[in-house]
Amino acid sequence: MNQFFAELGRTVRAQWKQTNFSLAQFPSIARRAFEKRPPSKHVDVPALMREFLLDDAQPFQTQSGFGQPELIVFDDPRFYIQILFWLEGTTDIHQHKFSGAFHVLAGSSIHSRFVFEQAEPVTAHLRVGNLRMQETQLLPTGSTVEIISGSSQIHALFHLDSPSISVVIRTHSDPGTGPQFTYLPPHLAVDPFYNDALTTRRKQLLDVLERTHDDAYADLVAEMLRELDFERGLFILQNCLGHLRALDCWDECAEIFRKKHGRLADFAIPTLDEIVRRDGLVELRKSITEVEHRFFLALLLNVPTRRDILGMVTQRFSGPPEDTVMRWLEELAELSEFGAWILDAEIPLEDHEAIFAALRIFVYGKKGRPSAMSAADMKHLRDVLLLSSLRALLS
Ligand SMILES: [Fe+2]
Structure with missing residues (x-):
């Protein structure tokens, strides 16, 4: 177990205990702990990697797919410390259902903050509204930012260097602050952990039709869009976006969706267009x-x-x-x-x-x-x- 993080964890635990484990106090306790002994100044990353590979005495590791990868370097029933490696540039725009603080251990990132205005729930897992960027800042190595759970902190990080490495001191989960929405600009918030199994299977079946160049593809999607509710229709449209465009059937399907869902479709269509634009830029960035x-x-x-x-x-x-x-x-x-x-x-x-x-x-x-x-x-x-x-x- 890495001694620096064991010590950092013990310090945070002792200070948090003094506040009777007040959730409201945790982000500032975590931030101050980072600022007092910045990991960017005290942690030798190659030595830490070597130790993690060779020393079996490590904290409990999760199955999390977050980070590339995520290493847990301190765990406690109330909070843990994770190190996140990032090889690709971008994280989605998101909010958290945990709190704490993160610190840039290596590399640098663009940090953007957003608000979601006129939010309107469609289902428990989907909201429409207007996502507006509030500010953007450059976070060099050594920066620390508090994490507040819930919709008051919506943010995204774009990592400029590869790898970028961040350290997070975080609670496991803050009751009542979910779902941990992901925001799709300019108008949608979706719960990324919600899994509608029937829709997933239907998307996969449509992918079979796509890959086998089935002539019925576009007509079937159009028929589905005439029948489905807004949430499921949206996910089908999102899944089929690329192939419908390639088949030159996108405008027709978007029109069917618009007729069926009226003003709700006005939130969805520009958002799907923006997904195409951003995906294109991310692809471009890979080639540059x-x-x-x-x-x-x-x-x-x-x-x-x-x-x-x-x-x-x-x-x-x-x-x-x-x-x-x-x-x-x-x-x-x-x-x-x-x-x-x-x-x-x-x-x-x-x-x-x-x-x-x-x-x-x-x-x-x-x-x-x-x-x-x-x-x-x-x-x-x-x-x-x-x-x-x-x-x-x-x-
Ligand atoms: Fe975050």
């Missing part, structure tokens, strides 16, 4: 290996406005942030005689210089247009960018 470009893509995925993106760039890179962003755009651009591809933005304008002159106007926040570009082309460029991951640069 240059560290600075991965950082830029992470910002485009997680930070909604130009001003905030430039602020983040300033925290990590010297020089005017606008120059850095322009350099990245130029490096990422694939030019052809028909136009330019930048990430997921296809710009069908032949004059490359005019494209970059226009991008400069957006990135530097100036008004107007380059003299070489007509007003119609400028509007067209703006429309293309608004549909792409570069849209944050225009807001």
